[in-house]
Amino acid sequence: MKQTINIVGGGFTGLTMGYYLAKAGWAVNIFEKDAEVGGLAGSFKVEGENLEKFYHHWFTNDLHIMDLIKELQCEDHIIIRPTRTGMYYSNNFFKLSSPLDLLKFKPLNLINRVRLGFVVLAVRTVKDWMKLESITAKDWLTKICGKQGYTVVWEPLLKGKFGRYAESVSAVWFWNKLKLRGGSRGEKGKENLAYYRGGFASLAESMMKEIHNMGGVVHVNRAVVSVTNDEIRTADGEVFKADKTVLTIPLPLISNLLKDAVDASYINQLNKIQYIGNVCLTLELKQSLSEIYWLNVNDPGFPFVGVIEHTNFESKETYKGRHIVYLSKYLPTDEALYNMSEKEFFDYAMPFIKKMFPLFTEDWVLDYHVWKEAYSQPLVTLHYSKLIPGFTTPLPNVLINTMAQIYPEDRGTNYAVREGKLMAQRLMSGEM
Numbered sequence: 001m002k003q004t005i006n007i008v009g010g011g012f013t014g015l016t017m018g019y020y021l022a023k024a025g026w027a028v029n030i031f032e033k034d035a036e037v038g039g040l041a042g043s044f045k046v047e048g049e050n051l052e053k054f055y056h057h058w059f060t061n062d063l064h065i066m067d068l069i070k071e072l073q074c075e076d077h078i079i080i081r082p083t084r085t086g087m088y089y090s091n092n093f094f095k096l097s098s099p100l101d102l103l104k105f106k107p108l109n110l111i112n113r114v115r116l117g118f119v120v121l122a123v124r125t126v127k128d129w130m131k132l133e134s135i136t137a138k139d140w141l142t143k144i145c146g147k148q149g150y151t152v153v154w155e156p157l158l159k160g161k162f163g164r165y166a167e168s169v170s171a172v173w174f175w176n177k178l179k180l181r182g183g184s185r186g187e188k189g190k191e192n193l194a195y196y197r198g199g200f201a202s203l204a205e206s207m208m209k210e211i212h213n214m215g216g217v218v219h220v221n222r223a224v225v226s227v228t229n230d231e232i233r234t235a236d237g238e239v240f241k242a243d244k245t246v247l248t249i250p251l252p253l254i255s256n257l258l259k260d261a262v263d264a265s266y267i268n269q270l271n272k273i274q275y276i277g278n279v280c281l282t283l284e285l286k287q288s289l290s291e292i293y294w295l296n297v298n299d300p301g302f303p304f305v306g307v308i309e310h311t312n313f314e315s316k317e318t319y320k321g322r323h324i325v326y327l328s329k330y331l332p333t334d335e336a337l338y339n340m341s342e343k344e345f346f347d348y349a350m351p352f353i354k355k356m357f358p359l360f361t362e363d364w365v366l367d368y369h370v371w372k373e374a375y376s377q378p379l380v381t382l383h384y385s386k387l388i389p390g391f392t393t394p395l396p397n398v399l400i401n402t403m404a405q406i407y408p409e410d411r412g413t414n415y416a417v418r419e420g421k422l423m424a425q426r427l428m429s430g431e432m
């Protein structure tokens with residue numbers, strides 16, 4: 001008899017798991033609450049083309065997703081290009097694409113510029129990352145770069161990414177980010193990044209088609225509202241029985257689904273991991289803002305962590321000549337900015353863009369969109385390894401496989417693919 005599986009969530013984790021299980025002959029049902037698959041890497045249309053709601057690229061060392069793309073025979077969609085990275089600080093732009101740029105970085109005195117370079121060495125020499133679990137990123141970076149290096153370069157990035165929780169972030173999170181970025185550098189230290197022609201959503205759609213071709217079903221527009229050991233129920237009242245159910249959604253949403261079926265102590269354990277939200281303003285512009293793809297905003301007077309000009313990586317011709325710019329803000333969802341309307345958020349952002357790019361005028365804006373996600377990033381605090389729940393739950397046939405369990409690496413579609421595949425293998429082998 002065919003083994004049956006219900007997968008809750010049609011993001012990259014759920015789709016990858018579904019793909020490998022369908023390939024192995026399992027009867028697969030994936031449930032996605034939204035109209036489209038892709039989850040956090042999902043898209044909307046600009047001039048008929050997919051564009052990610054939240055900016056996305058890969059590092060060249062993201063091999064798990066590259067392997068999957070090859071398996072799907074879609075490797076001709078992979079685009080790898082060098083990108084320009086910059087930093088905005090004290091009303092000035094600084095190039096930060098290579099080690100030489102670092103040495104010319106005037107906001108730091110010469111000694112601290114050199115100390116900044118030591119971070120690369122410090123990252124490489126970490127043999128046992130578990131030792132970093134008891135140190136905050138702040139203390140670790142201050143020790144390596146000194147107070148000035150930390151305050152000018154790293155603190156704004158940490159605050160930009162984690163808001164008021166910045167000082168509680170573990171050194172493991174930062175170490176791993178720097179390690180990954182270092183691994184995506186080509187000759188002379190320049191950064192190469194990868195993108196998918198047609199957008200990440202078109203990769204998700206190809207996976208969905210393959211699952212359908214192998215007899216599986218991806219149900220879109222179908223939120224799961226309750227889960228028991230043997231079945232799930234969708235918002236439209238239908239019940240699907242299965243041998244196994246895997247939940248790939250954020251932990252607080254898993255808590256909600258399981259709260260009537262499991263002990264309160266398990267729910268408390270799931271709720272120990274906190275998340276931070278993200279608001280992303282996507283601008284479709286007549287003109288380009290700058291030549292930089294990824295601009296880190298280190299100026300404490302600016303509320304955005306980054307200005308990402310996507311069309312300095314993927315050609316503007318893909319979007320019929322429109323220049324695409326993202327402004328990203330991570331923040332707890334109880335803050336006023338998270339709860340602004342689209343128009344309020346746009347009006348809030350405009351003066352900052354004008355200050356940063358004095359030639360910019362509002363009539364460059366052809367269209368804009370504001371995307372929000374409450375569970376955009378788990379908060380990786382000290383001793384995070386002790387907070388992560390296991391894959392099993394008190395219900396023997398219900399498993400969890402979610403972004404917050406990825407560690408010491410951070411979230412990312414590459415790891416969603418790795419974890420989705422690993423879970424499929426565990427299920428096929430009978431280990432789970």
Ligand SMILES: Cc1cc2nc3c(=O)[nH]c(=O)nc-3n(C[C@H](O)[C@H](O)[C@H](O)COP(=O)(O)OP(=O)(O)OC[C@H]3O[C@@H](n4cnc5c(N)ncnc54)[C@H](O)[C@@H]3O)c2cc1C
Nearest residue numbers: 009011012013033039040054056057223224376411412413
């Ligand atoms: C601002 C931002 C920038 C990012 N940049 C990058 C990047 O450059 N490169 C990269 O690789 N990654 C990036 N990521 C991370 C990446 O998007 C995620 O790690 C990855 O997409 C997670 O996939 P997932 O399937 O684990 O989870 P999700 O994508 O969260 O998928 C879970 C799915 O479950 C669905 N769902 C939730 N509740 C229910 C329910 N009750 N019933 C049915 N369905 C439900 C959701 O709609 C969602 O589709 C970024 C993320 C953000 C927020």
